[in-house]
Amino acid sequence: MSSASQPQPHATATASVIPFAILQKACTKDRTWVVVDEKVYDLTKFCDRHPGGSDIISIAAGKDVSALFDSYHGSRQRQILHKYLIGDVMGNDTPTFPPPDGFSRTVRKRAEEYFRSNNIDPKHSPASWVRYGCTVLLVAGLYTWQWHLPADSFWLFYLVAALYGFTLAQYAMSAFHDASHGAIGHNINLWKVLRSGHDLLLGTSSLMWTYQHVLSHHVFTNVDGHDTDIKAAKGGYRRIKTTQQYLDRYKLQYIYAPILYVLLGVSVRINDVGYLLAGSRGPLKINPLSNSQKLLFWGGKLFFFTTRILVPILLRQPVRRVLGAFFVADFVCSFFLAIVFQATHVVGEVAWPQVDEQTGNVNMDWGRLQVETAQDYAHGQPITTLLSGSLNYQAVHHLFPNVAQEHLVALAPIVRNTAEEFGVRYIIKDTLWNAIGGHIGLLKMMGEAPHSLDG
Numbered sequence: 001m002s003s004a005s006q007p008q009p010h011a012t013a014t015a016s017v018i019p020f021a022i023l024q025k026a027c028t029k030d031r032t033w034v035v036v037d038e039k040v041y042d043l044t045k046f047c048d049r050h051p052g053g054s055d056i057i058s059i060a061a062g063k064d065v066s067a068l069f070d071s072y073h074g075s076r077q078r079q080i081l082h083k084y085l086i087g088d089v090m091g092n093d094t095p096t097f098p099p100p101d102g103f104s105r106t107v108r109k110r111a112e113e114y115f116r117s118n119n120i121d122p123k124h125s126p127a128s129w130v131r132y133g134c135t136v137l138l139v140a141g142l143y144t145w146q147w148h149l150p151a152d153s154f155w156l157f158y159l160v161a162a163l164y165g166f167t168l169a170q171y172a173m174s175a176f177h178d179a180s181h182g183a184i185g186h187n188i189n190l191w192k193v194l195r196s197g198h199d200l201l202l203g204t205s206s207l208m209w210t211y212q213h214v215l216s217h218h219v220f221t222n223v224d225g226h227d228t229d230i231k232a233a234k235g236g237y238r239r240i241k242t243t244q245q246y247l248d249r250y251k252l253q254y255i256y257a258p259i260l261y262v263l264l265g266v267s268v269r270i271n272d273v274g275y276l277l278a279g280s281r282g283p284l285k286i287n288p289l290s291n292s293q294k295l296l297f298w299g300g301k302l303f304f305f306t307t308r309i310l311v312p313i314l315l316r317q318p319v320r321r322v323l324g325a326f327f328v329a330d331f332v333c334s335f336f337l338a339i340v341f342q343a344t345h346v347v348g349e350v351a352w353p354q355v356d357e358q359t360g361n362v363n364m365d366w367g368r369l370q371v372e373t374a375q376d377y378a379h380g381q382p383i384t385t386l387l388s389g390s391l392n393y394q395a396v397h398h399l400f401p402n403v404a405q406e407h408l409v410a411l412a413p414i415v416r417n418t419a420e421e422f423g424v425r426y427i428i429k430d431t432l433w434n435a436i437g438g439h440i441g442l443l444k445m446m447g448e449a450p451h452s453l454d455g
Helices: 020-025 054-060 066-072 075-082 102-117 126-146 154-180 188-202 206-217 248-278 291-314 319-345 366-372 382-387 391-399 405-422 432-448
Strands: 017-019 033-036 039-042 085-090 375-377 427-429
Touching: 017 020, 020 033, 020 085, 033 066, 054 206, 066 075, 066 366, 102 366, 102 391, 102 405, 126 154, 126 188, 126 405, 154 188, 154 206, 154 319, 188 206, 188 291, 206 248, 206 291, 248 291, 248 319, 248 432, 291 319, 319 375, 319 391, 319 432, 366 391, 375 391, 375 432, 382 391, 391 405, 427 432
Parallel strands: 017 085, 375 427
Antiparallel strands: 033 039, 039 085
């Protein structure tokens, strides 16, 4: 096709074949295109009417979102999508998945039947709203209490700081995480409010999280080069994949790497700005930010540092005390989030899928991949389920990301039985400590000498 006949991003597309390079430029409010199963759809006029909100479409614009679409939608939504078809994509460099196999089709059908037969809305969860409210009240209460403690209350002061950090982690793993997947209720404005807490309370961008977590990790879980959660810089502080160069210092990474997880918050805040300036998050292009996205991105960081540093200083708190409380809370929050996340995927027993260099296909279908790359733990243990935001049912969450966490417990037997029926490996550890042990074990193994993992 000559360049003169190619559809341009600022002109109405009439051609049936659209180069992927052109598709990538259609990522603005005035031109919003996506690819689903090699077909290009113009969602420009649909964005504001999308039941899931316009934000996720604005982030997905200019990209292949085939697996993402299927994980959140069914046949009815696909019929609606077809109305916006404008052509076929050419030159797509995004890895593709094989068609859904028997396991994927069956487990989805059985989950849908569970909700239908029990007349349950998958997003309905009154208990979650109670938890969100209690968490926010705890955050506000601990913050206020901390800065009203007398100067000589050293141990109590730092205990409260640690509890404050742990409570922030609970907010991130419940209210924010649920809202980022649209997995609680149907009010997109409430989702926005809950998501904004990530920026305001933790100082980390909910926008960058969406690129990393929703568009990357949840689609290409443990796929090297495409899951940004397992991206590792050359010569980085740890080795978790066989594709990384081995260095002698990794021999002790099973000891020092978990300690460094306390720096998660600091590194994410710095990287937020770096990714924004670079215009990409791993292989994902970061689309132009709307005014509201810019306001939340920069305003969130300003609010975070104002409340955590400036306000206490204005309250005549010693700078050393302010910084001490800041880092204690941040380290506790960071470590808890990091170790729980690592224990669910970065372990030796799970699959590490490959992309065929010739075909561009991932070597297993999407549903099977979500189960075999996850490690569940502590099923039937309500305290662990509560404190982990139900992420101990990780495989179930990955299969059904927009289902409220309250329902994951009920779906787990369906997933487990279906996995057994179709020969899908579903790993469930007895406790959180066993799951963490799996992560430490991987660090130790990858630090001893180059190894290969089945995947």
